[in-house]
Amino acid sequence: xxxxxxxxxxxxxxxxxxxxxxxxxxxxxxxxxxxxxxLGNARPVLVFDVLYRLxxxxxxxxxxxxxxxxxxxxxxxxxxxxxxxxxxxxxxxxDLVAERTDxxxxxxxxxxxxxxALRPDHEPRATEYIAQMVAMIDGLIKDGYAYENExxxxxxxxxxxxxxxxxxxxxDDMIAGARVEVAPYKEDPMDFVLWKPSSDDLPGxxxxxxxxxxxxxxxxxxxxxxxxxxRFDIHGGGNDLQFPHHENEIAQSKCAGHGFxxxxxxxxxxxxxxxxxxxxxxNFFTVRDLLEDGVPxxxxxxxxxxxxxxxxxxxxxxxxxxxxxxxxxxLHVLKKHGYTPKMVxxxxxxxxxxxxxxxxGTLSNDLNTPGALAxxxxxxxxxxxxxxxxxxxxxxxxxxxxxxxxVDLTPSQDxxxxxxxxxxxxxxxxxxxxxxxxxxxxEADRLRDLLNSAxxxxxxxxxxxxxxxxxxxxxxxxEGLT
RNA sequence: GGCGAGUUGGCGGAGUGGUGACGCAGCGGAUUGCAAAUCCGUGAACAGGGGUUCGAUUCCCCUACUCGCCUCCA
Numbered sequence: 001x002x003x004x005x006x007x008x009x010x011x012x013x014x015x016x017x018x019x020x021x022x023x024x025x026x027x028x029x030x031x032x033x034x035x036x037x038x039l040g041n042a043r044p045v046l047v048f049d050v051l052y053r054l055x056x057x058x059x060x061x062x063x064x065x066x067x068x069x070x071x072x073x074x075x076x077x078x079x080x081x082x083x084x085x086x087x088x089x090x091x092x093x094x095d096l097v098a099e100r101t102d103x104x105x106x107x108x109x110x111x112x113x114x115x116x117a118l119r120p121d122h123e124p125r126a127t128e129y130i131a132q133m134v135a136m137i138d139g140l141i142k143d144g145y146a147y148e149n150e151x152x153x154x155x156x157x158x159x160x161x162x163x164x165x166x167x168x169x170x171x172d173d174m175i176a177g178a179r180v181e182v183a184p185y186k187e188d189p190m191d192f193v194l195w196k197p198s199s200d201d202l203p204g205x206x207x208x209x210x211x212x213x214x215x216x217x218x219x220x221x222x223x224x225x226x227x228x229x230x231r232f233d234i235h236g237g238g239n240d241l242q243f244p245h246h247e248n249e250i251a252q253s254k255c256a257g258h259g260f261x262x263x264x265x266x267x268x269x270x271x272x273x274x275x276x277x278x279x280x281x282x283n284f285f286t287v288r289d290l291l292e293d294g295v296p297x298x299x300x301x302x303x304x305x306x307x308x309x310x311x312x313x314x315x316x317x318x319x320x321x322x323x324x325x326x327x328x329x330x331l332h333v334l335k336k337h338g339y340t341p342k343m344v345x346x347x348x349x350x351x352x353x354x355x356x357x358x359x360x361g362t363l364s365n366d367l368n369t370p371g372a373l374a375x376x377x378x379x380x381x382x383x384x385x386x387x388x389x390x391x392x393x394x395x396x397x398x399x400x401x402x403x404x405x406x407v408d409l410t411p412s413q414d415x416x417x418x419x420x421x422x423x424x425x426x427x428x429x430x431x432x433x434x435x436x437x438x439x440x441x442x443e444a445d446r447l448r449d450l451l452n453s454a455x456x457x458x459x460x461x462x463x464x465x466x467x468x469x470x471x472x473x474x475x476x477x478x479e480g481l482t
Numbered sequence: 483g484g485c486g487a488g489u490u491g492g493c494g495g496a497g498u499g500g501u502g503a504c505g506c507a508g509c510g511g512a513u514u515g516c517a518a519a520u521c522c523g524u525g526a527a528c529a530g531g532g533g534u535u536c537g538a539u540u541c542c543c544c545u546a547c548u549c550g551c552c553u554c555c556a
Contacts, residue, residue: 011486031556040556076554164485167552173484174552238556243485268487269550279555306495306505311488312549319494322506362496371496374504441515452518459519468519 001058003364005234006310008242008264009166013366016263018233024055024064025232027224027261029241030123032071033104034080036286037111039300039315040270040277044238046301046399047267047309047367049117051234053397054363057355066120067227069220070108072101073126073213078202093201101125111287114297116399122227126219130205133214133222136256137194137207145255148209149185151197157190160251166264167243192248194218217248221256224249231259239266267309273316298400299324305369305398327400330380331407334392337385341404347389355397356390363397372398421475425456428481429465432458454478 003016018024028048031041048066055064081096089096109119126133137153140146145159157163157171164170171190193215198204204211224232237246246264253260269276272283290300302323307313347353356379362371372394379391395401432447451458455472458465 029556035555038555042556044556079554168485169552170484238551239486240551240556243552267556269556271549274549276550277555284555308496311495314494316494318506322494326505368496370494371504374496377504436515439515445516448517457519460514460517461519 001360001364003054003058004366005263005265006366007262008266014263016233018059019231019262021059022063024059024234025228026052026055026064026066026234026236027220027228027232028066028068028120028235029220029237029245030068030070031104031108032074032076033101033108034074034077035104036288037108038277038284038286039272039290040238042112042115042287042300043270043304043309043313044236044267045112045117046115046304048236048265049399050305050363050367050369051236051265052118052120053399054367057360057397058364065122065228066118067122067124067224068120069223070101070105070123070125071216071219072105073203073219074216077101094203097203107288111291114291115287115301116297116402118399124223124227126214126223127203129219129223129226130214132226133218134195134205134207136222136225136252137214137218139256140194140252143255145252146194147187149187151210151212152185152193153195153209154186154191155194155248155251155255156187157192157251158188160255162254163190163251164247166247166250169243169247192217192244194252217245218252220245221249221253221258221260224260225253225256225258232261234263234265235261236265236267239268242266265309268312271312271314274314277315295320296324298327298402298406301398302327302373302400305400306373308370309367326377330376330391330395331401333380334388334407337383337388339385339388339392339404339407341407343385344392344404347392352386352389353393354389355393359390359394369398418475421478424478424481425451425467428478429458429467433465450478 004013005016006013026048028044031037045068048068052064052066077097077100078093081093081100084096084100085091085093091099105125113119137146140155141148141153144156146153146155148154164174174190195207195209195212195214195218197210197212202213204213224235235246235249242264250260271277272285275281275283277283277285287300291297299320303315303319304313306319306323344353356375359372359375359379362368362375365371376391376394379388379394382388382391392401401407428447428451432444432451435441435444435447448458451467454477455470455474457468457470459467
């Protein structure tokens, strides 16, 4: 199965040809670790998680290397630590920075795990690669691609003639736009910082240019080289990183003599109810906020995958509901046909665990996840256990089911409820059954309306009735009926 | 100001140079005491204007509109 990917460098969809099929290598720009990941941070993680899974499926799980970094040296982190210090937290600023980054990384792992994202093979922290960055900067200076001035080291953008190729910009146009920082230590306003001085209280490392810290872009160039080698297959991130971050990475790496990435992938941004998610608009929320509101990680993931990665994705309450319902329907179909963790294990052992070719083709076509989900609706129409294998396979491939015990949950177990709740509902169902038997329709309907008003889904099959919490389940409405 | 993406039925959202996915909602039917849930069936779209073509929603150009990035937030 040939995978095609849209390469930002060429602005075209191209067949993906790995440099070494025995070791397909990809790099994703990870988070700056100063706070909880917001929903927008989750999009590239999930897009690249699907790519990672697809590559593993295509080339073998042991033949893909995925690197995603943690930016743990950054002025935002310093500012956050400083704010903590001023609020009375004990310790030096460096201690507080370390504390903060460790804490944030732990949060990040917990949140991304909850979304079903596989851990990358390597998660390097920038602070562990300072020596490599210094060496790289040193080489750039020696070759005339960078210069030192007032304790800063800057990249000489004019020296790299290809600058702007990735983002389709020209240096002169950008200067005309005048949105560049002019600083006395820059030869040219477009030059960007490779190294900058640190004051004594800020985190810093010794270097040929004095105690300081790296600029933002150099870390990715250094870590990608260190972990993936001179040339690797795929480099990705949000399209906000296309310029300047990725442009600068390319400039540094190419001028350092590295081959760098073949294919560049950029995901579009996330919006919330049609608007950009931003703190100023007040529609800003984190992954953790959603999880705590009771939105399962699988549902968040489903909503994300329902929009192609190169289109703006709009998070809406309506999509959340529809996604939740669809996922539930599929799990119920599987459960109805006997799916359990044991059965899945057995299917795999017997070699019955195979995917749907059409779905794999769709997914291989530039990660068409909405198309794959559409195909799953068709696969879900199968009415035998073995006919449903492709659906189950797809759910696992897309990371929508990490653990097949999920299918074993009955709907009522999905919702946390106090002990008295099922007892009351069972009693009302029983009373209604009696009323129905007596053909007392008024009373029977009154009881059903009461249950419905609390969001209880009452299902009549034959003469008996079962129930399950519906989407608007609110047991508080049944309180006082004990 | 610079750069880029998009505009498909009521809504969401794929795809294709010629028989117009898929889901939700709607409508019709089965079922039901009546409903719900479920099952079966079904109508409905390619921003506007030019061009290329035997033929364009699909390719090219223009216009309009929307959105994003370039600025602390991916």
